[in-house]
Amino acid sequence: MEGEEEDDIVCLDESFFINDNYQLTTFTFGSQVLELYCLHSASTDFDLTGQLVWPGAVLLNEYLSKNAEMLQGLSVIELGSGVGVTGVLCSRFCKKVLMTDHSDEVLKILKKNIDLHASSENFPCSDLEAEKLEWGSSDQRNEILQRYPEGFDLILGADICFQQSSIPLLFDTVKRLLQIRGKGRCRFILGYVSRAKVMDQMVLNEAQGHGLSTKEVCGTRSVVGNLEGVIYEITLQ
Template sequence: MCCVSQRETMEVKSEVSTFLEEEKMVRQEEEEEEDIVCLDEAFFINDNYHLTTYTFGSHVLQLFCLQSASTDFDLTGQLVWPGAMLLNDYLSKNAEMLQGCSMIELGSGVGITGMLCSRFCHQILLTDHNDEVLKILRRNIELNTSSENPSCCAALEAEKLEWGNSDHINSILHKLPAVKCSFAF
């Protein structure tokens, strides 16, 4: 039969208790390390915009935009798409159909089509759903409506629009007077 003194029992209990406390501290440190975020969401957003000049007929536009696509499918509005270039070429040659119209542009991106239409329309509301894209869109509106840029004549505004959000849709529809003409491209 083995005899263990009370003092030895207390020493073992103390060592076990110390070991358990140390293990608990190690686990807490590991959990805290897991909570540390080294990259915030801004790391993945490319906002290296370049001031770019576009010419459509006699109309010259300057816009901030990306020169190549971002890796995020949700940020495709940060650059000018080839389809917008074709549409703007067509609109610049057929500007009379826009004279005096009010326009809502859906998915404006950097706003190249809305900026061109502002030369012909009465009022334009540009929309996009992505907050990052709305920032660059608003920056481009400021650039193109400054007192140094007299060629822009329409009232330009940007609003968030998420498809299916009836509050967004109703707010946008109330901002424009009755539409004087309608067409779809």
């Protein structure tokens, strides 16, 4: 009888939750055509949302492609990079791009897309790298800043505000990265998509509470993926 009870026990490893059926997909933003591996449907694990390209990334990339001159020669760090569609676009204009994510599984596909881009003969490859960064982790942040002690010109984030508990940690990380360069020398550009009014207000409140100034970029409010999106520019007060 004891053996029969054991037969009823089902053990699931992490592969049950992970969809790694990545497909090479083409994205067009203005005159820029990108190819990246990504999923067309999500994993069952909420933690792996970074395997998809989300509406906020489309919004931010369209904005950046129309204003590519502002990226020329900059060093950039992206938070919550996912598959890397924004970072890869930036690498065509910036001198240095560091893409970050907190998920080891997402970092695998992110690095695969970096390798894909690095092997392309159509575009010169800028300094394009990926590192693990969990918002609020001083150890991981310090490891990055040891490698990049001069900080970055620009911080980017696309569709990264969807879990309330992560928002204070996000803005703590943003503030500390902005402080490396000091007031007026670095800014955070956020591609934000509205999914809940409580989140809309929380993002603005947390930015203000961290001593940051939030400005809606004129002309960027639009509908993407049936949701309202906007570009915010966030700086030290």
